[in-house]
Amino acid sequence: MSGFNADKLQKIDRRWLYVILIVSVAITLLVGKGTEIPVYPDDSSKDLYITLMNVPEDKPVFIQSDWTNSTRGESRGQMMALLRVLMSNNRKFVIYSMGDPQAPQVARDAIRMVNEERRKEGLDDFKSWEDYIELGNFPNAENSLNALGNNIRSAWGNRRRPDTTGVDRSVFESPVLANVQKVSDCGAYVVVTASSTIDFAVERISDKVNLNAMVTGVVGPTVLPYKRAGQVKGLAIGLKGVYDMEYMMKYGLNHQLEGGVIKVDYPQKPEVSLPPVPNGQTFGQGATNYLSLHIALGLMILAIILGNVGMFVGRKGGKK
Protein backbone atom coordinates (compact mmCIF):
# COMPACT_ATOMS: atom_id res chain seq x y z
CA MET A 1 0.00 0.00 0.00
CA SER A 2 2.73 2.40 1.05
CA GLY A 3 4.74 1.46 -2.05
CA PHE A 4 1.81 2.39 -4.28
CA ASN A 5 1.35 5.77 -2.57
CA ALA A 6 5.07 6.46 -2.67
CA ASP A 7 5.16 5.72 -6.37
CA LYS A 8 2.29 8.14 -6.90
CA LEU A 9 4.10 10.81 -4.92
CA GLN A 10 7.16 10.40 -7.11
CA LYS A 11 5.32 10.45 -10.38
CA ILE A 12 2.89 13.33 -10.27
CA ASP A 13 1.98 14.26 -13.84
CA ARG A 14 3.89 17.44 -14.69
CA ARG A 15 0.76 18.93 -16.27
CA TRP A 16 -0.83 18.94 -12.81
CA LEU A 17 2.24 20.71 -11.46
CA TYR A 18 1.93 23.33 -14.20
CA VAL A 19 -1.77 23.87 -13.50
CA ILE A 20 -1.19 24.23 -9.75
CA LEU A 21 1.65 26.70 -10.37
CA ILE A 22 -0.20 28.88 -12.86
CA VAL A 23 -3.46 28.96 -10.87
CA SER A 24 -1.75 29.73 -7.55
CA VAL A 25 0.47 32.45 -8.98
CA ALA A 26 -2.34 34.01 -11.03
CA ILE A 27 -4.73 34.13 -8.05
CA THR A 28 -2.03 35.59 -5.81
CA LEU A 29 -1.20 38.21 -8.43
CA LEU A 30 -4.84 39.26 -8.67
CA VAL A 31 -5.79 39.06 -5.00
CA GLY A 32 -2.55 39.93 -3.27
CA LYS A 33 -1.77 43.07 -5.28
CA GLY A 34 0.11 45.60 -3.17
CA THR A 35 0.17 43.39 -0.07
CA GLU A 36 2.74 44.68 2.39
CA ILE A 37 4.96 41.90 3.64
CA PRO A 38 7.40 42.66 6.46
CA VAL A 39 10.98 41.94 5.40
CA TYR A 40 14.58 42.28 6.43
CA PRO A 41 16.18 43.92 3.38
CA ASP A 42 19.54 42.51 2.28
CA ASP A 43 22.64 44.50 3.22
CA SER A 44 23.49 44.89 -0.48
CA SER A 45 20.06 46.48 -1.11
CA LYS A 46 20.61 48.78 1.86
CA ASP A 47 23.94 49.88 0.36
CA LEU A 48 22.17 50.68 -2.90
CA TYR A 49 19.56 52.74 -1.09
CA ILE A 50 22.34 54.61 0.74
CA THR A 51 24.04 55.41 -2.58
CA LEU A 52 20.87 56.60 -4.27
CA MET A 53 19.71 58.74 -1.36
CA ASN A 54 23.12 60.40 -1.12
CA VAL A 55 23.61 61.42 -4.75
CA PRO A 56 24.81 65.05 -4.78
CA GLU A 57 22.21 67.44 -6.13
CA ASP A 58 24.45 68.81 -8.89
CA LYS A 59 25.56 65.46 -10.26
CA PRO A 60 23.51 63.28 -12.64
CA VAL A 61 23.08 59.56 -12.16
CA PHE A 62 24.12 57.41 -15.12
CA ILE A 63 21.73 54.54 -15.73
CA GLN A 64 22.87 51.76 -18.03
CA SER A 65 19.60 50.02 -18.80
CA ASP A 66 20.31 46.70 -20.52
CA TRP A 67 17.15 44.73 -19.76
CA THR A 68 14.29 43.82 -22.05
CA ASN A 69 10.79 42.50 -21.52
CA SER A 70 11.96 38.92 -21.17
CA THR A 71 12.89 39.73 -17.56
CA ARG A 72 10.35 42.45 -16.89
CA GLY A 73 9.04 40.60 -13.82
CA GLU A 74 12.23 41.64 -12.05
CA SER A 75 14.00 44.24 -14.19
CA ARG A 76 11.09 46.59 -14.80
CA GLY A 77 10.33 46.67 -11.08
CA GLN A 78 13.99 47.47 -10.40
CA MET A 79 14.03 50.18 -13.03
CA MET A 80 10.85 51.79 -11.74
CA ALA A 81 12.02 51.67 -8.12
CA LEU A 82 15.27 53.33 -9.19
CA LEU A 83 13.44 56.02 -11.15
CA ARG A 84 11.06 56.67 -8.26
CA VAL A 85 13.91 57.24 -5.81
CA LEU A 86 15.69 59.61 -8.22
CA MET A 87 12.58 61.52 -9.28
CA SER A 88 11.37 61.81 -5.72
CA ASN A 89 14.68 63.35 -4.67
CA ASN A 90 14.75 65.51 -7.81
CA ARG A 91 17.99 64.02 -9.12
CA LYS A 92 18.76 64.28 -12.82
CA PHE A 93 19.75 61.19 -14.75
CA VAL A 94 21.13 59.98 -18.07
CA ILE A 95 19.83 56.72 -19.46
CA TYR A 96 21.26 54.55 -22.24
CA SER A 97 21.66 50.93 -23.24
CA MET A 98 24.65 48.82 -24.10
CA GLY A 99 22.89 45.51 -24.47
CA ASP A 100 19.88 44.51 -26.53
CA PRO A 101 18.61 47.03 -29.13
CA GLN A 102 15.11 46.65 -27.60
CA ALA A 103 16.37 47.98 -24.28
CA PRO A 104 15.97 51.74 -24.94
CA GLN A 105 12.27 51.35 -25.72
CA VAL A 106 11.45 49.43 -22.54
CA ALA A 107 13.40 52.01 -20.54
CA ARG A 108 11.37 54.82 -22.18
CA ASP A 109 8.18 52.95 -21.29
CA ALA A 110 9.30 52.68 -17.65
CA ILE A 111 10.00 56.43 -17.49
CA ARG A 112 6.59 57.12 -19.00
CA MET A 113 4.90 54.87 -16.41
CA VAL A 114 6.62 56.55 -13.47
CA ASN A 115 5.73 59.97 -14.91
CA GLU A 116 2.09 58.85 -15.12
CA GLU A 117 2.22 57.78 -11.45
CA ARG A 118 3.59 61.19 -10.54
CA ARG A 119 0.91 63.00 -12.53
CA LYS A 120 -1.78 61.04 -10.67
CA GLU A 121 -0.30 62.19 -7.38
CA GLY A 122 -0.17 65.81 -8.51
CA LEU A 123 3.62 65.84 -8.87
CA ASP A 124 5.59 67.33 -11.75
CA ASP A 125 6.67 65.21 -14.70
CA PHE A 126 10.32 64.55 -15.24
CA LYS A 127 11.05 66.21 -18.57
CA SER A 128 13.46 65.07 -21.25
CA TRP A 129 16.38 67.46 -21.76
CA GLU A 130 15.81 69.40 -18.52
CA ASP A 131 15.59 66.52 -16.01
CA TYR A 132 16.88 63.55 -17.91
CA ILE A 133 18.55 62.65 -21.17
CA GLU A 134 17.93 59.43 -23.04
CA LEU A 135 20.86 58.55 -25.28
CA GLY A 136 19.61 55.40 -27.03
CA ASN A 137 21.63 52.28 -27.71
CA PHE A 138 25.40 51.84 -27.96
CA PRO A 139 26.42 48.63 -29.72
CA ASN A 140 29.27 46.58 -28.23
CA ALA A 141 29.11 47.10 -24.46
CA GLU A 142 32.77 46.39 -23.78
CA ASN A 143 34.02 48.84 -26.37
CA SER A 144 31.44 51.51 -25.51
CA LEU A 145 32.31 51.34 -21.81
CA ASN A 146 35.97 51.54 -22.65
CA ALA A 147 35.36 54.70 -24.67
CA LEU A 148 33.14 56.11 -21.91
CA GLY A 149 35.81 55.56 -19.29
CA ASN A 150 38.50 57.05 -21.50
CA ASN A 151 36.72 60.22 -22.63
CA ILE A 152 33.01 60.78 -22.12
CA ARG A 153 32.96 63.96 -24.19
CA SER A 154 34.26 62.02 -27.15
CA ALA A 155 32.17 58.88 -26.53
CA TRP A 156 28.86 60.78 -26.34
CA GLY A 157 29.93 63.87 -28.28
CA ASN A 158 27.80 63.20 -31.32
CA ARG A 159 24.57 62.38 -29.53
CA ARG A 160 21.96 65.09 -30.01
CA ARG A 161 18.51 65.45 -28.52
CA PRO A 162 15.72 68.01 -28.91
CA ASP A 163 15.72 70.71 -26.25
CA THR A 164 12.54 72.14 -24.72
CA THR A 165 11.85 74.11 -27.92
CA GLY A 166 12.32 71.04 -30.12
CA VAL A 167 15.68 72.09 -31.56
CA ASP A 168 18.29 69.32 -31.76
CA ARG A 169 21.34 70.17 -29.68
CA SER A 170 24.38 68.37 -28.32
CA VAL A 171 23.49 66.44 -25.15
CA PHE A 172 26.34 68.21 -23.34
CA GLU A 173 24.41 71.49 -23.68
CA SER A 174 21.55 70.07 -21.60
CA PRO A 175 21.26 70.98 -17.90
CA VAL A 176 21.77 67.28 -17.13
CA LEU A 177 25.23 66.90 -18.66
CA ALA A 178 26.46 70.50 -18.72
CA ASN A 179 28.90 70.00 -15.82
CA VAL A 180 30.10 66.56 -16.81
CA GLN A 181 33.66 66.50 -18.15
CA LYS A 182 34.58 62.90 -17.33
CA VAL A 183 32.71 59.77 -16.32
CA SER A 184 33.70 60.22 -12.66
CA ASP A 185 31.59 63.41 -12.59
CA CYS A 186 28.43 61.33 -12.28
CA GLY A 187 26.76 61.07 -8.88
CA ALA A 188 26.35 57.31 -9.19
CA TYR A 189 26.42 54.71 -11.94
CA VAL A 190 23.67 52.09 -11.93
CA VAL A 191 23.53 49.10 -14.27
CA VAL A 192 20.09 47.51 -14.60
CA THR A 193 20.68 44.27 -16.41
CA ALA A 194 19.77 40.66 -16.93
CA SER A 195 23.01 39.79 -18.69
CA SER A 196 26.79 39.95 -18.47
CA THR A 197 27.00 43.68 -19.31
CA ILE A 198 27.62 44.24 -15.58
CA ASP A 199 30.89 42.31 -16.00
CA PHE A 200 32.07 44.80 -18.63
CA ALA A 201 31.09 47.73 -16.42
CA VAL A 202 33.12 46.24 -13.55
CA GLU A 203 36.10 45.63 -15.84
CA ARG A 204 36.09 49.03 -17.53
CA ILE A 205 34.79 51.70 -15.19
CA SER A 206 34.44 50.37 -11.63
CA ASP A 207 37.64 52.23 -10.62
CA LYS A 208 36.24 55.54 -11.93
CA VAL A 209 32.65 55.65 -10.69
CA ASN A 210 30.45 54.66 -7.78
CA LEU A 211 29.20 51.50 -9.50
CA ASN A 212 25.92 49.90 -8.46
CA ALA A 213 23.83 47.16 -9.99
CA MET A 214 20.26 45.94 -10.16
CA VAL A 215 20.28 42.44 -11.60
CA THR A 216 17.97 39.47 -11.99
CA GLY A 217 17.97 36.54 -9.61
CA VAL A 218 19.80 34.44 -12.20
CA VAL A 219 22.61 36.96 -12.71
CA GLY A 220 22.76 37.92 -9.02
CA PRO A 221 25.14 35.21 -7.77
CA THR A 222 27.71 36.13 -10.44
CA VAL A 223 27.74 39.74 -9.21
CA LEU A 224 28.17 38.82 -5.53
CA PRO A 225 31.99 38.45 -5.82
CA TYR A 226 32.15 42.04 -7.17
CA LYS A 227 30.01 43.23 -4.27
CA ARG A 228 32.17 41.44 -1.72
CA ALA A 229 35.30 42.89 -3.36
CA GLY A 230 33.88 46.43 -3.20
CA GLN A 231 33.88 46.90 -6.97
CA VAL A 232 30.08 47.13 -6.88
CA LYS A 233 28.87 49.36 -4.04
CA GLY A 234 25.14 48.66 -3.94
CA LEU A 235 23.30 45.67 -5.36
CA ALA A 236 19.64 44.73 -5.68
CA ILE A 237 19.05 41.13 -6.73
CA GLY A 238 15.85 39.88 -8.28
CA LEU A 239 12.36 40.52 -7.04
CA LYS A 240 13.51 40.48 -3.42
CA GLY A 241 15.81 43.37 -4.31
CA VAL A 242 12.89 45.30 -5.80
CA TYR A 243 10.77 44.79 -2.71
CA ASP A 244 13.71 45.68 -0.45
CA MET A 245 14.03 49.01 -2.27
CA GLU A 246 10.31 49.71 -2.11
CA TYR A 247 10.24 48.84 1.58
CA MET A 248 13.09 51.24 2.34
CA MET A 249 11.50 53.91 0.16
CA LYS A 250 8.50 53.67 2.47
CA TYR A 251 10.19 53.26 5.84
CA GLY A 252 13.71 54.64 5.38
CA LEU A 253 16.87 53.11 6.79
CA ASN A 254 17.87 53.36 10.46
CA HIS A 255 15.10 55.92 10.52
CA GLN A 256 12.82 56.43 13.51
CA LEU A 257 9.20 56.51 12.43
CA GLU A 258 6.34 57.84 14.53
CA GLY A 259 6.40 56.14 17.92
CA GLY A 260 10.16 55.65 17.72
CA VAL A 261 9.90 52.48 15.65
CA ILE A 262 12.72 51.61 13.27
CA LYS A 263 11.38 49.29 10.58
CA VAL A 264 14.65 48.77 8.70
CA ASP A 265 17.84 48.83 10.69
CA TYR A 266 21.44 48.48 9.56
CA PRO A 267 23.43 47.53 12.68
CA GLN A 268 26.71 47.46 10.71
CA LYS A 269 26.29 51.13 9.74
CA PRO A 270 24.63 52.81 12.74
CA GLU A 271 25.91 56.23 11.62
CA VAL A 272 23.61 56.12 8.58
CA SER A 273 20.07 57.40 8.95
CA LEU A 274 17.99 57.85 5.83
CA PRO A 275 14.35 58.91 5.70
CA PRO A 276 11.72 57.47 3.37
CA VAL A 277 11.50 59.09 -0.07
CA PRO A 278 9.94 62.57 0.22
CA ASN A 279 7.11 62.07 -2.26
CA GLY A 280 5.59 59.79 -4.88
CA GLN A 281 4.61 56.16 -4.92
CA THR A 282 6.72 53.70 -2.93
CA PHE A 283 5.19 50.25 -3.34
CA GLY A 284 4.88 49.07 -6.92
CA GLN A 285 5.78 45.97 -8.87
CA GLY A 286 7.81 44.55 -6.00
CA ALA A 287 4.84 44.57 -3.65
CA THR A 288 2.55 43.30 -6.40
CA ASN A 289 4.71 40.31 -7.28
CA TYR A 290 6.40 39.45 -3.98
CA LEU A 291 3.51 37.42 -2.60
CA SER A 292 3.46 35.41 -5.84
CA LEU A 293 7.16 34.69 -5.40
CA HIS A 294 6.38 33.33 -1.93
CA ILE A 295 3.74 31.05 -3.40
CA ALA A 296 5.94 29.87 -6.27
CA LEU A 297 8.90 29.14 -3.97
CA GLY A 298 6.62 27.52 -1.41
CA LEU A 299 5.15 25.23 -4.06
CA MET A 300 8.61 24.34 -5.30
CA ILE A 301 9.78 23.44 -1.80
CA LEU A 302 6.61 21.41 -1.27
CA ALA A 303 7.15 19.56 -4.56
CA ILE A 304 10.74 18.74 -3.61
CA ILE A 305 9.64 17.47 -0.19
CA LEU A 306 6.88 15.34 -1.75
CA GLY A 307 9.30 13.82 -4.25
CA ASN A 308 11.79 12.95 -1.53
CA VAL A 309 9.18 11.58 0.87
CA GLY A 310 7.89 9.41 -1.96
CA MET A 311 11.41 8.17 -2.65
CA PHE A 312 12.13 7.29 0.99
CA VAL A 313 8.79 5.61 1.57
CA GLY A 314 9.20 3.71 -1.69
CA ARG A 315 12.68 2.51 -0.66
CA LYS A 316 11.36 1.42 2.74
CA GLY A 317 8.51 -0.47 1.09
CA GLY A 318 10.95 -2.12 -1.31
CA LYS A 319 13.17 -3.35 1.54
CA LYS A 320 10.21 -4.94 3.27
Next chain:
Amino acid sequence: MITNLLSLGWDVNPTDPNKWFIILGVMLAGGVGAFLLSKAPTSSRRSIIVAFTFVSGLFWVLKYLWPEPIAFREGDVPRNGIEGFGKYLTDGVPFVSTLAQTLTAFLLGLGIFSLLRVHLTKISRKQKDWQFSVILLISLVTVCFFGYWDWILFNFRMKDVLVSDDPSTWTWVNQVQDILFDGLLQNMDAAMFSLIAFFIFSAAYRAFRIRSVESSLLMVSALIVMLSLMGALTFVWNSAVLQASGGNPVHFLSNFRLDTIAGWVQSNVQVPALRALEFGVGLGALAMGLRLWLGLERGGVSQ
Protein backbone atom coordinates in the same frame (compact mmCIF):
# COMPACT_ATOMS: atom_id res chain seq x y z
CA MET B 1 42.32 55.41 -45.53
CA ILE B 2 39.76 52.61 -45.25
CA THR B 3 39.64 52.96 -41.47
CA ASN B 4 39.17 56.74 -41.80
CA LEU B 5 36.31 56.15 -44.18
CA LEU B 6 34.70 53.57 -41.89
CA SER B 7 34.98 55.74 -38.80
CA LEU B 8 33.28 58.60 -40.67
CA GLY B 9 30.05 56.63 -40.35
CA TRP B 10 30.10 57.09 -36.59
CA ASP B 11 31.96 60.37 -36.21
CA VAL B 12 29.95 62.30 -38.75
CA ASN B 13 28.75 65.66 -37.51
CA PRO B 14 24.98 65.27 -36.90
CA THR B 15 24.34 68.78 -38.23
CA ASP B 16 26.19 68.11 -41.48
CA PRO B 17 23.57 68.20 -44.28
CA ASN B 18 25.60 65.60 -46.19
CA LYS B 19 25.50 63.08 -43.35
CA TRP B 20 23.16 60.66 -45.15
CA PHE B 21 25.45 60.57 -48.19
CA ILE B 22 28.44 60.00 -45.95
CA ILE B 23 26.70 57.18 -44.10
CA LEU B 24 25.57 55.62 -47.38
CA GLY B 25 29.10 55.96 -48.76
CA VAL B 26 30.63 54.32 -45.72
CA MET B 27 28.12 51.48 -45.88
CA LEU B 28 28.89 50.93 -49.54
CA ALA B 29 32.64 51.08 -48.86
CA GLY B 30 32.21 48.54 -46.06
CA GLY B 31 30.15 46.28 -48.30
CA VAL B 32 32.73 46.52 -51.09
CA GLY B 33 35.49 45.78 -48.58
CA ALA B 34 33.67 42.67 -47.33
CA PHE B 35 33.01 41.57 -50.92
CA LEU B 36 36.65 42.01 -51.91
CA LEU B 37 37.75 40.05 -48.85
CA SER B 38 35.39 37.24 -49.79
CA LYS B 39 36.94 37.19 -53.29
CA ALA B 40 40.55 37.18 -52.04
CA PRO B 41 42.48 33.96 -52.76
CA THR B 42 42.05 31.45 -49.97
CA SER B 43 45.80 31.33 -49.41
CA SER B 44 46.04 35.07 -48.70
CA ARG B 45 42.81 35.35 -46.69
CA ARG B 46 44.36 33.97 -43.55
CA SER B 47 47.32 36.35 -43.71
CA ILE B 48 45.04 39.39 -44.15
CA ILE B 49 42.86 38.46 -41.18
CA VAL B 50 45.79 37.54 -38.95
CA ALA B 51 47.48 40.87 -39.77
CA PHE B 52 44.31 42.87 -39.01
CA THR B 53 43.73 40.94 -35.76
CA PHE B 54 47.31 41.45 -34.62
CA VAL B 55 47.34 45.21 -35.29
CA SER B 56 43.94 45.66 -33.59
CA GLY B 57 45.04 43.68 -30.55
CA LEU B 58 48.41 45.39 -30.40
CA PHE B 59 46.76 48.76 -29.84
CA TRP B 60 44.96 47.56 -26.69
CA VAL B 61 47.95 45.63 -25.41
CA LEU B 62 50.10 48.76 -25.69
CA LYS B 63 47.33 50.94 -24.27
CA TYR B 64 47.22 48.86 -21.08
CA LEU B 65 50.95 48.15 -20.74
CA TRP B 66 52.53 51.42 -21.83
CA PRO B 67 53.15 53.83 -18.93
CA GLU B 68 50.64 56.64 -18.94
CA PRO B 69 51.43 60.13 -17.67
CA ILE B 70 49.39 60.72 -14.53
CA ALA B 71 47.36 63.90 -14.01
CA PHE B 72 47.83 64.81 -17.65
CA ARG B 73 45.52 67.70 -18.45
CA GLU B 74 44.11 69.14 -21.66
CA GLY B 75 46.77 71.22 -23.38
CA ASP B 76 49.75 69.74 -21.47
CA VAL B 77 52.80 68.92 -23.59
CA PRO B 78 54.47 65.50 -23.14
CA ARG B 79 57.93 65.77 -21.59
CA ASN B 80 59.55 62.88 -23.45
CA GLY B 81 58.94 60.16 -25.98
CA ILE B 82 57.43 57.71 -23.48
CA GLU B 83 54.85 60.24 -22.33
CA GLY B 84 54.27 61.31 -25.91
CA PHE B 85 53.53 57.77 -27.06
CA GLY B 86 51.29 57.19 -24.01
CA LYS B 87 49.30 60.31 -24.91
CA TYR B 88 49.15 59.19 -28.53
CA LEU B 89 47.62 55.88 -27.44
CA THR B 90 45.13 57.55 -25.08
CA ASP B 91 44.09 60.00 -27.78
CA GLY B 92 43.61 57.09 -30.15
CA VAL B 93 41.02 55.33 -27.96
CA PRO B 94 38.01 57.34 -29.25
CA PHE B 95 39.00 56.65 -32.85
CA VAL B 96 39.59 52.93 -32.30
CA SER B 97 36.37 52.64 -30.27
CA THR B 98 34.48 54.42 -33.02
CA LEU B 99 35.87 52.05 -35.58
CA ALA B 100 34.94 49.03 -33.45
CA GLN B 101 31.39 50.34 -32.98
CA THR B 102 31.02 50.87 -36.71
CA LEU B 103 32.20 47.32 -37.37
CA THR B 104 29.76 46.04 -34.71
CA ALA B 105 26.94 47.83 -36.51
CA PHE B 106 27.96 46.01 -39.69
CA LEU B 107 27.41 42.72 -37.86
CA LEU B 108 23.69 43.52 -37.76
CA GLY B 109 23.71 43.65 -41.55
CA LEU B 110 25.70 40.43 -41.64
CA GLY B 111 23.11 38.80 -39.37
CA ILE B 112 20.24 39.86 -41.63
CA PHE B 113 22.13 38.65 -44.70
CA SER B 114 22.74 35.27 -43.07
CA LEU B 115 19.11 35.00 -41.94
CA LEU B 116 17.82 35.79 -45.42
CA ARG B 117 20.20 33.33 -47.07
CA VAL B 118 19.28 30.45 -44.76
CA HIS B 119 15.53 30.97 -44.87
CA LEU B 120 15.20 31.86 -48.55
CA THR B 121 17.11 28.67 -49.38
CA LYS B 122 14.79 26.71 -47.10
CA ILE B 123 11.69 28.19 -48.77
CA SER B 124 12.95 27.73 -52.32
CA ARG B 125 13.79 24.05 -51.64
CA LYS B 126 10.58 23.49 -49.67
CA GLN B 127 12.58 21.95 -46.83
CA LYS B 128 10.92 20.72 -43.63
CA ASP B 129 8.88 23.44 -41.86
CA TRP B 130 9.53 25.95 -44.64
CA GLN B 131 6.24 27.66 -43.69
CA PHE B 132 7.83 28.95 -40.50
CA SER B 133 10.57 30.55 -42.56
CA VAL B 134 7.91 32.40 -44.58
CA ILE B 135 6.35 33.71 -41.36
CA LEU B 136 9.76 34.75 -40.06
CA LEU B 137 10.63 36.69 -43.21
CA ILE B 138 7.20 38.36 -43.40
CA SER B 139 7.59 39.40 -39.73
CA LEU B 140 11.09 40.72 -40.41
CA VAL B 141 9.99 42.82 -43.38
CA THR B 142 6.83 44.09 -41.66
CA VAL B 143 8.62 45.19 -38.49
CA CYS B 144 11.41 46.86 -40.50
CA PHE B 145 8.90 48.61 -42.76
CA PHE B 146 6.71 50.03 -39.98
CA GLY B 147 9.69 50.67 -37.74
CA TYR B 148 11.39 52.89 -40.32
CA TRP B 149 8.11 54.58 -41.33
CA ASP B 150 7.39 55.36 -37.69
CA TRP B 151 10.92 56.72 -37.27
CA ILE B 152 10.64 58.91 -40.38
CA LEU B 153 7.30 60.34 -39.20
CA PHE B 154 8.61 61.07 -35.70
CA ASN B 155 11.92 62.56 -36.79
CA PHE B 156 11.20 64.27 -40.10
CA ARG B 157 7.77 64.44 -41.72
CA MET B 158 5.56 65.05 -38.66
CA LYS B 159 8.20 66.07 -36.13
CA ASP B 160 6.16 68.98 -34.77
CA VAL B 161 2.85 67.10 -34.51
CA LEU B 162 3.68 63.72 -32.99
CA VAL B 163 4.37 63.33 -29.28
CA SER B 164 5.84 59.98 -28.31
CA ASP B 165 4.14 59.98 -24.88
CA ASP B 166 0.72 60.99 -26.25
CA PRO B 167 -0.93 58.28 -28.40
CA SER B 168 -3.78 60.68 -29.31
CA THR B 169 -1.33 62.49 -31.64
CA TRP B 170 -0.22 59.31 -33.41
CA THR B 171 -1.11 58.29 -36.96
CA TRP B 172 -2.20 54.75 -37.86
CA VAL B 173 1.40 53.94 -38.77
CA ASN B 174 2.59 54.78 -35.26
CA GLN B 175 -0.29 52.73 -33.83
CA VAL B 176 0.67 49.71 -35.93
CA GLN B 177 4.32 50.08 -34.92
CA ASP B 178 3.23 50.26 -31.27
CA ILE B 179 1.12 47.11 -31.61
CA LEU B 180 3.96 45.26 -33.35
CA PHE B 181 6.64 46.26 -30.85
CA ASP B 182 4.96 46.86 -27.50
CA GLY B 183 1.86 44.75 -28.11
CA LEU B 184 3.34 41.67 -29.78
CA LEU B 185 7.11 41.41 -29.66
CA GLN B 186 7.59 42.53 -26.07
CA ASN B 187 4.82 40.35 -24.70
CA MET B 188 5.91 37.29 -26.64
CA ASP B 189 9.41 37.90 -25.35
CA ALA B 190 8.11 37.96 -21.76
CA ALA B 191 5.88 34.92 -22.36
CA MET B 192 8.77 32.86 -23.75
CA PHE B 193 10.95 33.63 -20.75
CA SER B 194 8.18 32.93 -18.25
CA LEU B 195 7.90 29.36 -19.56
CA ILE B 196 11.19 28.66 -17.81
CA ALA B 197 9.35 28.82 -14.47
CA PHE B 198 7.36 25.71 -15.40
CA PHE B 199 10.45 23.77 -16.44
CA ILE B 200 12.32 24.77 -13.27
CA PHE B 201 9.35 23.68 -11.16
CA SER B 202 9.05 20.33 -12.90
CA ALA B 203 12.83 19.76 -12.91
CA ALA B 204 13.13 20.59 -9.20
CA TYR B 205 10.41 18.08 -8.38
CA ARG B 206 11.97 15.30 -10.45
CA ALA B 207 15.70 15.84 -9.96
CA PHE B 208 16.12 17.29 -6.47
CA ARG B 209 16.40 13.99 -4.61
CA ILE B 210 18.54 13.11 -1.60
CA ARG B 211 20.55 10.25 -3.06
CA SER B 212 24.01 11.03 -1.67
CA VAL B 213 25.81 13.25 0.84
CA GLU B 214 26.66 15.75 -1.93
CA SER B 215 23.08 16.00 -3.16
CA SER B 216 21.88 16.39 0.46
CA LEU B 217 24.29 19.30 1.00
CA LEU B 218 23.19 20.87 -2.27
CA MET B 219 19.53 20.55 -1.36
CA VAL B 220 19.95 21.93 2.15
CA SER B 221 21.82 25.00 0.87
CA ALA B 222 19.28 25.53 -1.91
CA LEU B 223 16.42 25.28 0.59
CA ILE B 224 18.07 27.81 2.91
CA VAL B 225 18.57 30.29 0.07
CA MET B 226 15.03 29.74 -1.24
CA LEU B 227 13.53 30.18 2.22
CA SER B 228 15.56 33.35 2.76
CA LEU B 229 13.99 34.82 -0.39
CA MET B 230 10.57 34.49 1.24
CA GLY B 231 10.54 37.72 3.22
CA ALA B 232 7.51 36.86 5.35
CA LEU B 233 9.00 33.55 6.47
CA THR B 234 12.37 35.15 7.19
CA PHE B 235 10.63 37.84 9.22
CA VAL B 236 8.77 35.30 11.37
CA TRP B 237 11.87 33.11 11.84
CA ASN B 238 14.12 36.06 12.68
CA SER B 239 11.59 37.53 15.09
CA ALA B 240 11.48 34.18 16.90
CA VAL B 241 15.29 34.11 17.05
CA LEU B 242 15.37 37.66 18.34
CA GLN B 243 12.84 36.80 21.01
CA ALA B 244 14.81 33.71 22.04
CA SER B 245 17.96 35.81 22.31
CA GLY B 246 16.19 38.30 24.57
CA GLY B 247 16.30 41.06 21.93
CA ASN B 248 20.11 41.13 21.99
CA PRO B 249 21.33 41.44 18.35
CA VAL B 250 24.87 40.24 19.27
CA HIS B 251 23.67 37.16 21.15
CA PHE B 252 25.02 33.79 19.94
CA LEU B 253 21.54 32.79 18.77
CA SER B 254 21.54 35.68 16.29
CA ASN B 255 23.78 33.52 14.11
CA PHE B 256 20.70 31.43 13.41
CA ARG B 257 18.74 34.21 11.75
CA LEU B 258 17.62 32.88 8.36
CA ASP B 259 19.18 35.75 6.42
CA THR B 260 22.42 35.32 8.39
CA ILE B 261 22.59 31.61 7.54
CA ALA B 262 21.76 32.32 3.88
CA GLY B 263 24.36 35.12 3.85
CA TRP B 264 26.96 32.74 5.29
CA VAL B 265 26.18 30.14 2.61
CA GLN B 266 26.48 32.79 -0.11
CA SER B 267 29.63 34.44 1.25
CA ASN B 268 31.54 31.34 2.24
CA VAL B 269 30.38 28.74 -0.22
CA GLN B 270 28.84 30.35 -3.28
CA VAL B 271 31.14 33.35 -3.75
CA PRO B 272 34.44 31.43 -3.38
CA ALA B 273 33.17 28.78 -5.79
CA LEU B 274 32.19 31.46 -8.30
CA ARG B 275 35.54 33.20 -7.88
CA ALA B 276 37.35 29.95 -8.56
CA LEU B 277 35.21 29.39 -11.65
CA GLU B 278 35.83 32.91 -12.90
CA PHE B 279 39.58 32.58 -12.37
CA GLY B 280 39.47 29.45 -14.51
CA VAL B 281 37.34 31.12 -17.17
CA GLY B 282 39.63 34.18 -17.08
CA LEU B 283 42.76 32.10 -17.60
CA GLY B 284 41.07 30.25 -20.43
CA ALA B 285 39.97 33.51 -22.05
CA LEU B 286 43.49 34.90 -21.72
CA ALA B 287 44.98 31.83 -23.38
CA MET B 288 42.38 31.91 -26.14
CA GLY B 289 42.87 35.66 -26.59
CA LEU B 290 46.60 35.21 -26.99
CA ARG B 291 46.12 32.43 -29.52
CA LEU B 292 43.69 34.55 -31.55
CA TRP B 293 45.87 37.65 -31.35
CA LEU B 294 49.01 35.85 -32.44
CA GLY B 295 47.21 33.97 -35.21
CA LEU B 296 47.83 30.57 -33.61
CA GLU B 297 44.18 29.57 -33.58
CA ARG B 298 43.51 27.41 -36.62
CA GLY B 299 39.71 27.39 -36.63
CA GLY B 300 37.15 29.98 -37.76
CA VAL B 301 37.62 32.51 -40.54
CA SER B 302 41.40 32.45 -40.41
CA GLN B 303 41.52 28.90 -41.72
